[in-house]
Structures are given as structure tokens and as C-alpha cells.
Amino acid sequence: MxxxxxxxxxxxxxxxxxxxxxxxxxxxxxxxxTKNVMNLTSQMAINALLATGLxxxxxxGGIDISVGSVAALAxxxxxxxxxxxxxxxxxxxxxxxxxxxxxxxxxCGFFNGIMVTKFNVVPMITTLxxxxxxxxxxxxxxxxxxxxxxxxxxxWLGAGRFLTSESHPNGIIPIITIFTVIVVALMHILxxxxxxxxxxxxxxxxxxxxxxxxxNTSKVILQSHILCSIMAALGGxxxxxxxxxxxxxxxEGYEMYxxxxxxxxxxxxxxxxxxxxxxMFGVAIIAVINxxxxxxxxxxxxxxxxxxxxxxxxxxxDMSQKKKA
Amino acid sequence: MKKFLSVxxxxxxxxxxxxxxxxxxATEGEADADNGAAEEQLTLGFIVGSREHVxxxxxxxxxxxxxxxxxxxxxxxxxxxxxxxxSDHINNLVAQGVDAIALSCNDPGGTTPAMEAADxxxxxxxxxxxxxxxxxxxxxxVGTDNVEGGRLGGQETVRLAEAGQTVGIINFDEPQSxxxxxxxxxxxxxxxxxxxxxxxxxxxxxxxxxxEQLMSDALSAHNNDISVVFAVGDPAxxxxxxxxxxxxxxxxxxxxxxxxxxxxxxxxxxxxKYWVSEISQNPMEIGKQISQNMMDYLxxxxxxxxxxxxxxxxxxxxxxxx
Numbered sequence: 001m002x003x004x005x006x007x008x009x010x011x012x013x014x015x016x017x018x019x020x021x022x023x024x025x026x027x028x029x030x031x032x033x034t035k036n037v038m039n040l041t042s043q044m045a046i047n048a049l050l051a052t053g054l055x056x057x058x059x060x061g062g063i064d065i066s067v068g069s070v071a072a073l074a075x076x077x078x079x080x081x082x083x084x085x086x087x088x089x090x091x092x093x094x095x096x097x098x099x100x101x102x103x104x105x106x107x108c109g110f111f112n113g114i115m116v117t118k119f120n121v122v123p124m125i126t127t128l129x130x131x132x133x134x135x136x137x138x139x140x141x142x143x144x145x146x147x148x149x150x151x152x153x154x155x156w157l158g159a160g161r162f163l164t165s166e167s168h169p170n171g172i173i174p175i176i177t178i179f180t181v182i183v184v185a186l187m188h189i190l191x192x193x194x195x196x197x198x199x200x201x202x203x204x205x206x207x208x209x210x211x212x213x214x215x216n217t218s219k220v221i222l223q224s225h226i227l228c229s230i231m232a233a234l235g236g237x238x239x240x241x242x243x244x245x246x247x248x249x250x251x252e253g254y255e256m257y258x259x260x261x262x263x264x265x266x267x268x269x270x271x272x273x274x275x276x277x278x279x280m281f282g283v284a285i286i287a288v289i290n291x292x293x294x295x296x297x298x299x300x301x302x303x304x305x306x307x308x309x310x311x312x313x314x315x316x317x318d319m320s321q322k323k324k325a
Numbered sequence: 326m327k328k329f330l331s332v333x334x335x336x337x338x339x340x341x342x343x344x345x346x347x348x349x350x351a352t353e354g355e356a357d358a359d360n361g362a363a364e365e366q367l368t369l370g371f372i373v374g375s376r377e378h379v380x381x382x383x384x385x386x387x388x389x390x391x392x393x394x395x396x397x398x399x400x401x402x403x404x405x406x407x408x409x410x411x412s413d414h415i416n417n418l419v420a421q422g423v424d425a426i427a428l429s430c431n432d433p434g435g436t437t438p439a440m441e442a443a444d445x446x447x448x449x450x451x452x453x454x455x456x457x458x459x460x461x462x463x464x465x466x467v468g469t470d471n472v473e474g475g476r477l478g479g480q481e482t483v484r485l486a487e488a489g490q491t492v493g494i495i496n497f498d499e500p501q502s503x504x505x506x507x508x509x510x511x512x513x514x515x516x517x518x519x520x521x522x523x524x525x526x527x528x529x530x531x532x533x534x535x536x537e538q539l540m541s542d543a544l545s546a547h548n549n550d551i552s553v554v555f556a557v558g559d560p561a562x563x564x565x566x567x568x569x570x571x572x573x574x575x576x577x578x579x580x581x582x583x584x585x586x587x588x589x590x591x592x593x594x595x596x597x598k599y600w601v602s603e604i605s606q607n608p609m610e611i612g613k614q615i616s617q618n619m620m621d622y623l624x625x626x627x628x629x630x631x632x633x634x635x636x637x638x639x640x641x642x643x644x645x646x647x
Binding site: 033159301 | 498528530567570571572586589590
């Protein structure tokens, strides 16, 4: 009994998530339909990638508010590259998307990382600058217009689905979901099971101690920023693929949802603790609330109020638990 | 010292911006130089809503064309859809001594004091795209009749839907233009004798990905049984298109704006099955008309009409290629 209580306290997010699902399951006819559950997982994908990258940076005690802009830049970049290959195959389109994400992500992440480690600019300011610059570049290269005219193969990764059947002519399982699960799982293992991951935690809990014990903390911070931006860029190219269209205004404000998800999942903004897997519960909570409230046709204004309140409650609860422990 | 530096910085930025803005040969410096030579040339200041929207970029093109045609110097600034930025631009234009100012008055409440101040300095103020009902200093307004555009969207909705079917709207609750489109659309759809069931798909906040999510959730909630969706802006239509294709639904889309991607989608063999109609504005014409009216006012002291409404029009497969 005591054990159960302890587990419940530790895993309040999971309990809360299940409660939410049951709540929406009871109040709507459609929440638990295969189609809606599959939609839900595809709606989580972008935020899941953003939150995964942010988990690394936040564990280091930093922050990255440029993820939304980096995502938009990578999205329009991939669409522009895609336009050069009108006869692309599906395989080719995946190459284009992943290459664009790696390219833009590495540049932006490297810039963030160098500013933080070499020039000692605080992450908030560095990434604020990157946020503005990346958005500006996005508008410059597109001239403010959507990048359109891409072949349908381009949207395989973002909008395609596996398992077509008679009742589901377009397929059941979103490819974007499978892709995201694989990437997130790899990123979770990298953080939880490798030496690099332990260096991230060590640097985040106490930089000086980590440095004295022989960890190249600057390198860890730089690599984490690159990973974070690559994740954001992956999210962005998936949006472009999903919409078959590069939108310069895409992903505006997504950094806030990603940060909220990470915090909801128990990652402390003070650094030193957190996990990618737990951040996914935060991602799921926000997605379920949005989806459920859409199904109930509750106004988006109220959705904002509810999500804000839940974040606040989750953090207060989390802090009270840590004090006791 | 700090204050001085920040003022200096702002000044350079404003200069830099306006220099970037006007691609035509007459730049700030040259204008000062040839003021003596061609004293007749008038300088008109324009503040577009935001350079981040194709719509305003096209208005800007219309203004630039008019400036060549009518022979005035245009200073075009980006209001960033922020009344504070817009007000600062108005004050700066007054300080620069322009002959008239036209702005896209997206937030009438916030920009009214600056507009009235300019009027007191005897610089006539005009509005385009959005106007202010709060003040009476506006000499002339040129804009799209968005309520009428919404009505056209409503007509198309009624045309495409069969009796008793469900039709939806993806709206954007903040800009007045989008609220007007919704008003016009609801008016026509409600009045139709087809007995259509209206659902509110939600506020897409200008984000195509958000529109995609709203649309897929609405399709789930109604078992794909949505016959027509009216999107108050093209990003919403883009998102809806992705959602409809993923859900395997057969919903028809009516977009609004007339952006290039809308025309491409309507003409596309695959996307054109869903995105069948578009309500288009005429931003180039807005730019032309506002310039014309400003020049008329400066010459004659009055304009022919205080409110010039540019009619939106319907684009379908037949006229999308034009």
C-alpha cells in the first residue's frame, strides 16, 4: 500500500494523463476511436521532437527558445530543396527532409552552443537572438510566401499512414508517429544509458564539479545545443511534409508548448534532473487536452487558460514533492 | 549616454529599414538632394500591416507601381501588426515632413493618438486594409469589403453543399478582417434554404499546422461527415487540405486571400479535388487606389469617396490560371 502511494506520488503525471483520457472518453463518443487515437499520436509528434531536444538543454540548466523559429526555417528550407526535385521518390523525399533538418539544425545549434560556451552569452539571450534571426531569414528566403508546389511523395513521412484497409483507405498508423517514436527512443537511450548522457546530467547538476572530474563541459553543452536544434529542425521538416508546403509563419510559439511539456514531465528548470521519456507524458497531456477540448468544441481561449493552469499546478505539486523528499 | 545611443540605434534602424523597403531608385538621400530641383514632387508615407504577409507585400507592390505612374516619392514602412510600432512610424513620418500618411490601421485603438497628432500638424491621414471608427481624422479608406467576401464564401458553400449537410468554418478570432468574413459567411449560410448544419471548427490563430489539427479533430468528431469547410485565410485552407487528405474525407475547401498557393492547389489534379474555390482579395488594387486618393486629396483638397471598397472575387478552376 505504502509502495503504491509512493509510486502514485512519483508518477502523478501518468495518473493525471490516464484520468484525462478517461474523462474525455466518457464525455465524447470519439475520443477512443482508433482514428482519433492515431490522430492524437500524429499531433503529438512535432511537440515530442521539440521537447526531446529541449530536455537535454534544460537538464544542463539552460534553455532554448529558438526551437520554433529553427523548425520554421528548416521547414521552408526542406520545401525549397524539395522543389528542386519534382520527380523525387519517397526515399529521396526522406533524404531531403532529414538532410535539411541536419543541415539547418547543426548550423543553428552550433551557433547557439558557441555563443553560450565561447562568448558566455546566457542561453536565454543567445536563443532569443537565434529565434529572431532564424525567423527573419525564413521570411527573407521565402519572401513571406508559402513554398508550395511539392509532389505528393514529399508528404509521405509527415502525412502518410501504414496499414490501409477497406474501412481505412488512407491507412491507420501515421508514419510520422513511428518516425517520432524511433527518434525519441534513441534520444532517450542516448541520455539515459550512455556516457555522454551521464556527462549531461553531471554538467547540469554542478558544472564546476563536472569540469574538475575531467568532463569537457563546453563540449557537452555545445553538443546538446546541436542536438536540440536538430530535433527542432526535424519537427519543422515534418510540419512541412505534413502540409506539403513550407510555411514561413509555421511553429510560432511552439517553444512555449515544448518547454511546458518538458517541465510537466518533471524536468527541473534548475538543471541536473529530467528525462526524455517523462517529458513525453507532458507532451501527451498537452496534446490530449487540446484534442479532447477540440472534440468537445470548447473555445481555444479556454484551452489556453486550462493548459496554463495545469502547468502551474504540476510545477507546484512537483516542488512540494521534492521538498518532502 | 545610453539614451543617446539607443536613439542613434533606432534612427539607424529606421533609416536602414526604409532604405531596404524602397527598391526604386529614389532613396532617402537622393530625395533630399533633388528637393531643390523638383520641388513639386510629393512624398507620401505608407505603413503596411506587416511585411510577413504576402497580402501586404502585394499592396506594397501596388503602391510602388503607383508612385512611378503618379510621380510621387513613397516611403513604405512595416507596422509589424503592432500599434506601438505603427504609432512610432507615424510620428517619425510627421517629423520627416511627408505630405500625407496612409496606414493599415490594424489596431484602431492603439494608433488613434498618433493619427490625430499627425492631423493636427496638418498632415492628412488615410487608411487602407483596416480603418479606425474611433477617430474622424481619416480622409479616405481603401479596403477589401471583407463582409462581402464572407458572403461570397457563403454562396460558394451553399453551392457546394447538398441540403441538410454539415458545413464548417475555420476562423481567426483576432483580426477584424477575419471576423467580418465570418459574419458575411454565416449570414448567407444561415439564410440558405438548404438547411445546412453549421459547425465551428475553431480558431486557427494564423498557424497552418494548428488548422490541420483542428480540422482532423473536427473530422473525427463528425465521422468525416463535413461537406464543405470555409477557411478565413489561406494557411487555414492549407492545413485543412492536409487533414482532409489524411482522414480520407471528401470535404470541399473554400479558401480566402487569393495567395499563389491557393491557385496552385485549385489547379492541381489531386489537391484540386478538395480545394475547389477561393475568395480573392485584390491587394495591388488597394495599393493603387490608396495612392490615387492621397494624390487627389493633396491636389484638390478632397476625395471623390471617403470609403473605397475593392470587391473581392471568386476563383475556381476556370479562372485560377489567369
